[in-house]
Amino acid sequence: MFAIGTVERDTGISRDTLRIWERRYGFPTPGRNNKGERVYSAEQIQRLQRIRRLLDQGFRPGKVVPLEDEALNKLANTLHDLLLSPTDMDPTHIRLIDLASSGDIPALNAALEQLLAQEGLSSFVLDTFAPLTKAVGELWAAGRLQIFEEHILTRHLVRFLDVAMSRVGHPPGNPEVLLGTLPGEPHALGLLMAEALLINSGRATLNLGTDVPLDEIVTAAERSGVSTVALSFSGCYTRNTIRDDLEELAERLPRAVRIWIGGDGVRRLRRLPPSVEIMSLESI
Amino acid sequence: MFAIGTVERDTGISRDTLRIWERRYGFPTPGRNNKGERVYSAEQIQRLQRIRRLLDQGFRPGKVVPLEDEALNKLANTLHDLLLSPTDMDPTHIRLIDLASSGDIPALNAALEQLLAQEGLSSFVLDTFAPLTKAVGELWAAGRLQIFEEHILTRHLVRFLDVAMSRVGHPPGNPEVLLGTLPGEPHALGLLMAEALLINSGRATLNLGTDVPLDEIVTAAERSGVSTVALSFSGCYTRNTIRDDLEELAERLPRAVRIWIGGDGVRRLRRLPPSVEIMSLESI
DNA sequence: AATTTATTTTGTCTAGGACAAATAAAACTT
DNA sequence: AAGTTTTATTTGTCCTAGACAAAATAAATT
Numbered sequence: 093m094f095a096i097g098t099v100e101r102d103t104g105i106s107r108d109t110l111r112i113w114e115r116r117y118g119f120p121t122p123g124r125n126n127k128g129e130r131v132y133s134a135e136q137i138q139r140l141q142r143i144r145r146l147l148d149q150g151f152r153p154g155k156v157v158p159l160e161d162e163a164l165n166k167l168a169n170t171l172h173d174l175l176l177s178p179t180d181m182d183p184t185h186i187r188l189i190d191l192a193s194s195g196d197i198p199a200l201n202a203a204l205e206q207l208l209a210q211e212g213l214s215s216f217v218l219d220t221f222a223p224l225t226k227a228v229g230e231l232w233a234a235g236r237l238q239i240f241e242e243h244i245l246t247r248h249l250v251r252f253l254d255v256a257m258s259r260v261g262h263p264p265g266n267p268e269v270l271l272g273t274l275p276g277e278p279h280a281l282g283l284l285m286a287e288a289l290l291i292n293s294g295r296a297t298l299n300l301g302t303d304v305p306l307d308e309i310v311t312a313a314e315r316s317g318v319s320t321v322a323l324s325f326s327g328c329y330t331r332n333t334i335r336d337d338l339e340e341l342a343e344r345l346p347r348a349v350r351i352w353i354g355g356d357g358v359r360r361l362r363r364l365p366p367s368v369e370i371m372s373l374e375s376i
Numbered sequence: 377m378f379a380i381g382t383v384e385r386d387t388g389i390s391r392d393t394l395r396i397w398e399r400r401y402g403f404p405t406p407g408r409n410n411k412g413e414r415v416y417s418a419e420q421i422q423r424l425q426r427i428r429r430l431l432d433q434g435f436r437p438g439k440v441v442p443l444e445d446e447a448l449n450k451l452a453n454t455l456h457d458l459l460l461s462p463t464d465m466d467p468t469h470i471r472l473i474d475l476a477s478s479g480d481i482p483a484l485n486a487a488l489e490q491l492l493a494q495e496g497l498s499s500f501v502l503d504t505f506a507p508l509t510k511a512v513g514e515l516w517a518a519g520r521l522q523i524f525e526e527h528i529l530t531r532h533l534v535r536f537l538d539v540a541m542s543r544v545g546h547p548p549g550n551p552e553v554l555l556g557t558l559p560g561e562p563h564a565l566g567l568l569m570a571e572a573l574l575i576n577s578g579r580a581t582l583n584l585g586t587d588v589p590l591d592e593i594v595t596a597a598e599r600s601g602v603s604t605v606a607l608s609f610s611g612c613y614t615r616n617t618i619r620d621d622l623e624e625l626a627e628r629l630p631r632a633v634r635i636w637i638g639g640d641g642v643r644r645l646r647r648l649p650p651s652v653e654i655m656s657l658e659s660i
Numbered sequence: 661a662a663t664t665t666a667t668t669t670t671g672t673c674t675a676g677g678a679c680a681a682a683t684a685a686a687a688c689t690t
Numbered sequence: 691a692a693g694t695t696t697t698a699t700t701t702g703t704c705c706t707a708g709a710c711a712a713a714a715t716a717a718a719t720t
Contacts, residue, residue, distance in 0.1 A: 095703080095704080096703090096704070097702095097703065097704080101559040101560055102559055102589040106671080106672080107703095107704080108671070108672060108673080109670085109671060109672085111705095111706095112670080112671075112672095115707090116669095116670090127678090127679065127680080127704080127705090128678095128679095128704085128705070129679095129703085129704055129705075130704085130705090134591060152669075152670085152714080152715095153669080153670070153671095154668095154669065154670080197546075198546065238592065238595060238596075239588070239589060239592045240584055240588060240592040240593070240595060240596035243556075243584045243585050243588060243592075244582065244583075244584060244585075244596075246585070247583055247584070247585045250538075251538045251541075251542065254534075254535045254538045254539065255538065255539050255542045257535075258535065258539045262481075262482065272527075275385040275386055276385055278587075298528065299528075299531055300524055300527045300528060300531070301527050301528075301530070301531045303562075304523070304524065304527060305385075305386040305523060306386075307418060307421075308522065308523045308524040308527075309524070311522060311524060312522075312524035312528075379672080379673080380672090380673070381671095381672065381673080390702080390703080391672095391673080392702070392703060392704075393701090393702060393703085395674090395675090396701085396702075396703095399676085400700095400701090411673080411674095411709090411710065411711080412673090412674070412709095413672085413673055413674075413710095414673085414674090436683080436684095436700075436701085437700080437701070437702095438699095438700065438701080
């Protein structure tokens with residue numbers, strides 16, 4: 093049995109939200125310990141994680157949280173069929189995904205190495221690596237991957253790109269593009285793919301990685317003299333303040349600095365500050 | 377001006393703690409917006425971050441939170457002098473730290489490459505990389521590094537070890553040791569060093585990375601059939617439940633599986649379950 | 661079909677108190 | 691003097707129930 097703080101950490105759903113879901117939707121239904129505090133069962137946590145994944149895919153709490161286990165499974169399956177229908181997928185990708193979901197990391201690495209050698213870094217990132225990343229995310233959303241499997245895969249993908257970039261070598265000169273994600277955004281692969289493309293086209297980068305407070309981005313941009321700040325937002329970025337953050341960033345950065353944003357989390361955004369531009373990997 | 381949620385994210389101090397510090401120690405002293413909600417200035421956030429670093433070093437809130445800016449600076453300086461007195465340090469390390477804190481990444485990489493070639497991976501990790509990591513942490517704790525500088529350094533160190541490991545290649549066969557950190561622990565370098573030493577001695581590993589829920593560790597250990605689970609805890613692991621977590625882990629893992637724990641966060645621990653063993657990098 | 665306006669949904673924040681785990685200090689024993 | 695147990699202090703997490711605004715959807719208008 094787990095306390096609310098543990099559930100918050102393991103599911104990424106805040107205490108406040110957990111309590112208010114209980115009041116509004118009748119789920120979760122924690123028991124109480126002798127202190128009167130909520131205690132959650134492992135099953136409820138698992139269901140919360142499944143709900144979380146569906147929310148990340150764009151569903152709304154009111155339609156998902158009250159659902160029973162069965163209905164939830166059905167929804168996840170529908171999603172799975174929708175997203176991962178093998179008919180319209182490249183057979184090479186299907187093979188990679190099979191290797192990934194079977195956990196055969198050495199074979200996956202070998203296959204990736206071969207594709208990298210054939211296609212060159214830029215095409216590899218755009219045509220192979222990015223779709224594979226997307227597929228992993230969708231497998232995960234559909235509940236076809238355990239959390240630990242997703243961890244392992246992501247780690248290996250990160251390592252693979254790191255090694256590939258180290259072969260190209262870092263372009264000389266001052267960095268032109270600063271990369272990072274805001275606090276609360278843990279996904280680094282989008283940044284890494286962007287960095288690989290930039291490096292491969294001869295532009296020096298400064299990758300701050302994930303979870304960088306806004307004022308540190310400003311300081312880093314000023315110090316390093318970059319001309320562009322690139323931020324990545326995945327679908328799971330729940331913070332409701334992206335627009336405010338971007339406005340603040342645009343205001344505090346030196347005038348000449350452009351802001352690029354990308355990732356699944358930016359689709360819903362409208363009315364951006366003038367210096368902010370939505371970028372895709374292809375347009376780098 | 378920033379809301380309490382933002383401050384929580386950027387400082388890692390929970391809302392509840394922020395409110396209770398205000399009540400008990402008279403700091404922080406946020407203003408209020410028109411909704412009656414707390415708003416924190418950038419200066420207060422900076423001071424909170426400095427306080428956080430001192431707490432990570434083992435200071436207690438009652439002695440640190442009420443301090444004025446001046447006293448805080450003084451304490452940080454004393455700490456800096458204490459931890460990083462150059463007299464008792466290897467000149468090679470001093471040079472590396474200089475390169476690191478000056479932000480000259482290419483030069484740092486070159487120096488690391490040279491030392492790696494000279495010493496071999498195991499000695500390099502133990503005698504160069506680990507002390508450098510520690511020094512970076514201490515520079516950061518003493519306020520000598522900006523957050524973004526620490527981010528950049530850490531990223532490059534991770535990348536460097538990843539590349540070094542990829543040269544050694546992954547040992548064949550089933551993994552023997554599973555590595556990971558529990559939710560709330562973001563530092564991956566300890567794991568990575570352990571992994572490098574294991575790989576270099578021919579033992580296959582399975583690195584789950586950071587922030588892995590406990591039940592996922594159990595599942596992963598069962599599926600992969602490892603004989604050891606290795607967890608890393610840095611000084612900033614504030615979760616008060618390490619012992620409970622370890623007890624639960626020991627109970628749920630297969631009997632034959634040993635648990636290794638390491639890192640700065642385990643020094644304070646006593647009365648561990650019988651299958652749990654405190655390990656240092658040297659003893660791997 | 662594209663804007664504007666109304667309605668619903670949703671997450672974050674507020675208050676002060678309660679409690680136990682963790683740590684430090686004191687008392688005791690060997 | 692060093693180790694162990696007992697007492698006191700410190701500290702973080704959790705509780706309740708309500709309020710409010712931003713985001714998303716539905717409805718109405720141009």
